[in-house]
Amino acid sequence: MANPTELDAARAAYAQGDWRTAYDHFTSAQETDELTTEDLSSFGLAAWRLGHGRHSMQLSEQAFNRLNAANDTHGAAMKAVEVALQWFNGGDLTITRVWINRARRLHDKQPDDRILAYLLYVDSLVAIDEGRNDVAKTLAEELEEVTKRLDDPGFNALCFTASGVTMLPFARTSEAFAQLDEAMMPVLADQVPVDWAGDIYCAVIHECHRLADLTRMKTWFDAMEVWRKGPKVTASWYGTTCEVHKxxxxxxxxxxxxxxxxxxxxxxxxxxxxxxxxxxxYELGEIRRRKGDIDGAREAFTKARDHNKDPQPGEALLRCHLREADAAATDLRMRMDAEHDDINRLRLLPAAVEIALARGKPDEADRYCAELEAGAERFDSPGFRAWARHARGAVLVKQGNPADALPVLQDALRRYRSTQCRYEMAQVYDWMSLARSDSGDPEGAAADKANAAAIYQQLGVAHAQAQSTEAPGGLTKRELEVLVGVATGLSNRDLAKKLFISEKTTARHLANIYVKLGVSSRTAAAAWAHENKVLHGAST
Incomplete structure (x- = not known):
């Protein structure tokens, strides 16, 4: 027989929500005796809550088979639904679907509204991830009918969550978040079982992230931190999976x-x-890209791909930074063409605008920007609106309309400041500096450039990254574009047309170039450009 103290300790720890201790004692106990079906189920759930997915799957399969063999249809169906939820949270939709089908077959043999409610909840979220939005909507409506019969606050929370999540693809954003906010009430009142409550938190935080609604996301994270301090949640991995979005x-x-x-x-x-x-x-790659850690970003993006996560748009932006703008555009376009989800496509558009501008294609950037603006209004997203204003301001600068760009960029800056998006604030200051420079306001340009540099320094961005808008010789991005044009034989008129600026502005930039490079003619400036290899990878 197993040492009673091991098994008793495992059961006691599990009852107290101490998953680590329970898992360790169950591991020791199983070496000398076979665990009961209930013990196997508890062992599997403890493994899951510690992130041991494969082991949890094995244990849950054993518990499910025992319940089936004992003709415990209700118990087997409930176990199947629990495991379906686990694998949905783990990101494996194929295995999730297997367990959903098992649960549905068992429920059909012995109908039970409680099991049906759990089943419909998971099935609706899976349908959303699979892009079957109409099916998800129907499942959520069916869940609403079931929860009316149950009249239980815990099931109401699941219903509100499914309803809200399934509304978002149809751009019913205000209604969706009203439903999701309602779901929080039973969770905070501890009226929802721990695993299902954890899923509700993760589901809502994920949707806040997708819609770039940082204010609402912070509210939910704050509530989650309070919830995680509860006795049955503290040692759980819930929150760890959401940490990526944090x-x-x-x-x-x-x-x-x-x-x-x-x-x-x-x-x-x-x-x-x-x-x-x-x-x-993927998020690690994005942080490293912003820091200027090129090799580290590449490594993280490669690992993301190895774990079935497409590293776009981050990898494309990295290639663009390395002056591989055409390849970056191709990579991102392929990703956008394959995206069936409107929200996910919108999240790719700011990068599409940035890369198009880097390639000297303002008309293409304008089209992407217009799509982003329309999407921001359609989905009523404060984050998307900030991205759209940022993108529009950048496009206006590149189109030679600095006076029009400045108020748009200032609006983007205000929106970013409200949510403390510091990196994006620095980017906007860079564009404002360029706009002021093109408007003949060197003092204002210098002030904006200093603001950007100060934010980059606060973030710990590498100096080379913070100064990425400057070229060799201390030239600004615009001056570099003018120099490249001169070196390729373009006249001032041709340059003005290509860069969407006036000939007067072109001449002023050229005069600044002469001073910075210590030359006095177009020929000497062109020679300097060739000697210093500034034409390689230039976006003009």
Missing amino acids: MDLHSATKTLSEVEQRLIDAIAAMGDFPATVGKGY
């Missing part, structure tokens, strides 16, 4: 190196779920 909030107050370390710790705690870990590596 990087947007951490960036408001921490250096990028601090955010990077938090991500590394979160990835280590995520367990063996490829999809979840892949998202972590």
Whole structure:
């Protein structure tokens, strides 16, 4: 027989929500005796909550088979639904679908509204991830009818969550978040079982992230932190999986190196779920890209791909930074063409605008920007609106309309400041500096450039990254574009037309170039450009 103290300790720890202790004692107990079906189920759930996905799957399969063999249809169906939820959270839709089908077959044999409610909840979220939005909507409506019969606050929370999530693809954003906010009430009142409550938090935070609604996301994270201090949640990995999305909030107050370390710790705690870990590596790549850690970003993006996460648009932006703008555009376009989800496509558009501008294609950037603006209004997203104003301001600068660009960029800056998106604020200051320079306001341009540099310094961005708008010789991005044009034989009139600026502005930039390079003619400036290889990879 197993040492009673091991098994008793495992059961007691599980009852107290101490998953680590329960898992360790169950591991020891199983070496000398066979665990009961209930013990196997508890062992499997403890493994899941610690991030041991594969082991949890094995244990849950054993518990499910025992329940089936004992003709416990109700117990087997409930176990199947629980495991379906676990694998949905782990990001494996194929395995999730297997368990949903098992649960549905068992429920059909012995109908039970409680099991049906859990089943419909998971099935609706899976349908959304699969892009079957109409099916998801129907499932959520069916869930609403079931929860009316149950009249239970815990099931009401699941219903509100499914209803809200399934409304978002149809751009019913205000209604959706009203439903999702309602779901929070039973969770905060501890009226929802821990695993299902954890899923509600993760589902809502994920949607806030997708819609770039950082204010609402912070509210939910704050509530989640309170919930996680409960006795049955403290040692759970719930929150760890959401930590990836929390990087947007951490960036408001921490250096990028601090955010990077938090991500590394979160990835280590995520367990063996490829999809979840892949998202972590993608965000790690983004932090490193912003820091200017090129090799580190490449490594993280490669690991993201190895874990079935497409590293776009971050990888494309990295290639653009390395002056591989055409290849970056191709990579991103392929990703956009394959995207069936409107919200996910909108999240790719700011990068599409940036890369198009880097390639000297303002008309293409304008089209992407217009799509982003329309999407921001359609989905009523404050974050998307900030991105759209940022993109529009940049496009106006490149189109030679600095006076029109400045108020748009100032609006973007105000929106970013309200959510402390510091990196984006620095980018906007860079564009404002360029707009003021093109408007003949060198003092204003210098002030905006200094503001950008100060923010980059606060974030801990490498000096080379912070000064990425400057070329050899201390030239600005615009001066570099003019110099490249001169070196390729363009006249001032041709340059003005190509860069969407006036001939007078072109002449002023050329005069500044002469001073900075210490030359006195177009021929000498062109020779300097060739000698210093500034034409290689230039965007003009």
